[in-house]
Amino acid sequence: MKRTLISALAMTAAVAANAQGLPELQTGSDWFQAGETTIQELIAREQNTGRAKNVILMIADGNGVGTNYATRLYVGQQMGKLGEEHVLPYETTDYHSALVKTYNINAQTPDSAPTAGAMNTGVKQRFNLINLGGDAIHDDCSTVAGNELTTFAEMVAADGKSVGIVSTARLTHATPAAVYSKTANRNWEDEVPEGCTAQKDIAAQMIDAMKSGLIDLAVGGGARYFVPKDSPTANGGAGHRPDGLDLVAEAKDAGIQFASNKAEFDALSMDAPVLGLWTDSHTSYEADRPDSEPSLTDMTRTAIEFLSQNEDGFYLEIEAGRVDHANHAGNFARTAADGMIWTEAVALADEMTNDEDTLIIVTADHEHAIAFNGYCGRGTPIQGLCFGISKTGDKHSNELNLADDGKPYSVISYANGSGTILREDMDYSGQRPDVTQEEAMDVDYLQQALIPMSSETHSGEDVAVYAKGPWAHLFDGTIEQNVVFHVMNHAVNAE
Amino acid sequence: MLKRRTFLTATLAAPLLMRAAHAAEDPIKLRHLYDRQALSDLAKASEGKRIAVDGYMAPPLKAESRFFVLTRRPMAVCPFCETEADWPSDILAVYTKRIVDVVPYNVKIVSSGVLELGAYRDPETGFLSMVRLVDASYA
Numbered sequence: 001m002k003r004t005l006i007s008a009l010a011m012t013a014a015v016a017a018n019a020q021g022l023p024e025l026q027t028g029s030d031w032f033q034a035g036e037t038t039i040q041e042l043i044a045r046e047q048n049t050g051r052a053k054n055v056i057l058m059i060a061d062g063n064g065v066g067t068n069y070a071t072r073l074y075v076g077q078q079m080g081k082l083g084e085e086h087v088l089p090y091e092t093t094d095y096h097s098a099l100v101k102t103y104n105i106n107a108q109t110p111d112s113a114p115t116a117g118a119m120n121t122g123v124k125q126r127f128n129l130i131n132l133g134g135d136a137i138h139d140d141c142s143t144v145a146g147n148e149l150t151t152f153a154e155m156v157a158a159d160g161k162s163v164g165i166v167s168t169a170r171l172t173h174a175t176p177a178a179v180y181s182k183t184a185n186r187n188w189e190d191e192v193p194e195g196c197t198a199q200k201d202i203a204a205q206m207i208d209a210m211k212s213g214l215i216d217l218a219v220g221g222g223a224r225y226f227v228p229k230d231s232p233t234a235n236g237g238a239g240h241r242p243d244g245l246d247l248v249a250e251a252k253d254a255g256i257q258f259a260s261n262k263a264e265f266d267a268l269s270m271d272a273p274v275l276g277l278w279t280d281s282h283t284s285y286e287a288d289r290p291d292s293e294p295s296l297t298d299m300t301r302t303a304i305e306f307l308s309q310n311e312d313g314f315y316l317e318i319e320a321g322r323v324d325h326a327n328h329a330g331n332f333a334r335t336a337a338d339g340m341i342w343t344e345a346v347a348l349a350d351e352m353t354n355d356e357d358t359l360i361i362v363t364a365d366h367e368h369a370i371a372f373n374g375y376c377g378r379g380t381p382i383q384g385l386c387f388g389i390s391k392t393g394d395k396h397s398n399e400l401n402l403a404d405d406g407k408p409y410s411v412i413s414y415a416n417g418s419g420t421i422l423r424e425d426m427d428y429s430g431q432r433p434d435v436t437q438e439e440a441m442d443v444d445y446l447q448q449a450l451i452p453m454s455s456e457t458h459s460g461e462d463v464a465v466y467a468k469g470p471w472a473h474l475f476d477g478t479i480e481q482n483v484v485f486h487v488m489n490h491a492v493n494a495e
Numbered sequence: 496m497l498k499r500r501t502f503l504t505a506t507l508a509a510p511l512l513m514r515a516a517h518a519a520e521d522p523i524k525l526r527h528l529y530d531r532q533a534l535s536d537l538a539k540a541s542e543g544k545r546i547a548v549d550g551y552m553a554p555p556l557k558a559e560s561r562f563f564v565l566t567r568r569p570m571a572v573c574p575f576c577e578t579e580a581d582w583p584s585d586i587l588a589v590y591t592k593r594i595v596d597v598v599p600y601n602v603k604i605v606s607s608g609v610l611e612l613g614a615y616r617d618p619e620t621g622f623l624s625m626v627r628l629v630d631a632s633y634a
Binding site for chain 2: 288330
């Protein structure tokens with residue numbers, strides 16, 4: 001309160017000092033006042049140079065600067081705002097930020113495995129590999145031995161911290177796997193090629209890590225890779241493991257608690273490690289999630305409560321994996337719904353922890369081939385068609401903008417993907433469908449795309465990183481993605 | 496000007512058109528057959544009835560087939576070709592009257608047929624469906 005008062009006084013003084021000679025319509029404007037408030041908040045920022053007891057690395061998969069922009073507008077519009085002015089929980093001046101270069105050693109366009117690996121080991125990696133050094137080759141098991149990198153989880157677990165993983169993707173998928181796995185192929189989720197003895201499959205590595213005490217909590221999707229082929233999973237489907245191992249049974253035998261739905265998850269005790277597998281593959285999109293399945297915020301809450309019991313602290317990686325999948329589908333409505341609950345999970349993690357001892361890092365692994373058309377008026381629904389700009393007031397004209405073909409167009413386009421306007425039966429020529437606003441706002445609508453591809457692609461465009469807590473101020477400028485690890489490592493070891 | 500031939504065609508086609516119009520009057524969206532991951536009340540109430548459903552034809556599992564999968568939104572990848580577990584749960588198996596003339600995955604179609612509920616494994620592809628349209632046509 002005291003600080004707020006001083007800031008307010010300082011602000012008033014600053015405005016008075018610097019605004020001499022400016023007309024009242026300028027200095028009295030809300031924009032002017034808000035601008036002054038922002039710089040005072042920035043001036044009042046303090047650098048936290050303490051040691052981080054806890055680190056929470058929050059990755060919204062595929063949530064680059066563009067996707068995050070669209071999510072901001074969507075969330076704001078859900079709250080009844082025009083949208084553009086909305087501030088996501090990690091977009092306040094409480095958070096330091098930087099731009100991040102996401103390319104892989106051998107790829108201009110990154111994939112999620114080496115990007116998450118870079119954040120977890122401090123070195124960039126090769127496309128489709130996880131936590132192997134630069135000499136390792138994709139899909140070549142013989143290059144595994146001797147190339148294994150040490151992960152941040154392994155380092156902090158050795159110091160007595162607990163480690164947790166939360167994901168809406170399969171727990172064996174690239175981003176969560178980068179916490180614990182070392183593999184020459186990100187797709188070796190439940191089997192390795194015949195004769196490959198240098199590594200186990202990713203699911204087996206995860207259960208080994210839980211049994212060894214490296215991982216204390218792992219919750220998300222992907223049960224089929226932990227259950228023998230053709231055996232039932234707890235989620236009603238069938239297992240997929242060709243080796244016939246029942247890793248869920250193995251985990252239970254090792255004293256790890258298992259849950260397959262929200263009721264079981266809520267009933268767990270807090271005194272033994274936790275394995276939660278809600279679905280056979282990825283968890284449901286947030287737009288489709290049944291109540292029986294824990295949400296990203298449900299998982300975040302329990303994970304932090306559970307891990308906070310360790311007086312030595314914890315490392316928790318939280319992934320919103322399906323932001324990426326909905327972008328791959330070219331279906332922004334689902335990207336937005338998963339993005340929205342992601343922002344709620346960030347707010348919750350912040351609320352449940354103390355800035356003094358907890359470094360929270362909010363970022364993405366890569367961007368998508370998402371683009372934004374113009375010129376749309378304020379408040380145009382971000383997933384829908386572009387309305388024109390009104391000459392008066394601030395809201396759009398309520399009249400659809402038309403392209404040269406006389407048809408309206410959505411704000412968002414994807415450069416490629418299954419929303420393509422080109423048709424195979426027309427020798428890959430085509431024309432844009434005439435779409436109504438109602439159709440474009442439908443949850444199943446695919447924004448129009450150009451290049452026909454079975455799955456919309458990532459892009460190499462930068463992502464942002466936002467952080468608060470010990471040493472968060474080290475995030476500044478434009479950095480390489482592996483620097484994320486170095487900030488975490490510096491923060492947990494600071495004297 | 497109404498020519499005689501046009502008039503005759505229109506008159507003769509009327510009963511068919513009427514039926515088609517009834518089915519196509521307001522095709523339901525595929526997702527309305529589901530309530531989250533369970534069957535919707537609408538699906539249960541429509542069992543055995545002829546309904547029209549809009550959606551997209553997933554790339555067929557097999558050539559010269561009388562079977563295709565209708566999806567809620569365009570799916571360029573044939574999920575079945577990758578792994579059976581990657582099918583979305585909310586799809587509709589369609590058994591057609593005629594051999595399927597493939598429609599590109601990104602073109603919206605309306606399928607009309609008799610709604611069948613309950614597990615059925617396709618003898619040719621091994622595809623297990625819980626909801627189907629049979630005796631179906633599409634346009």
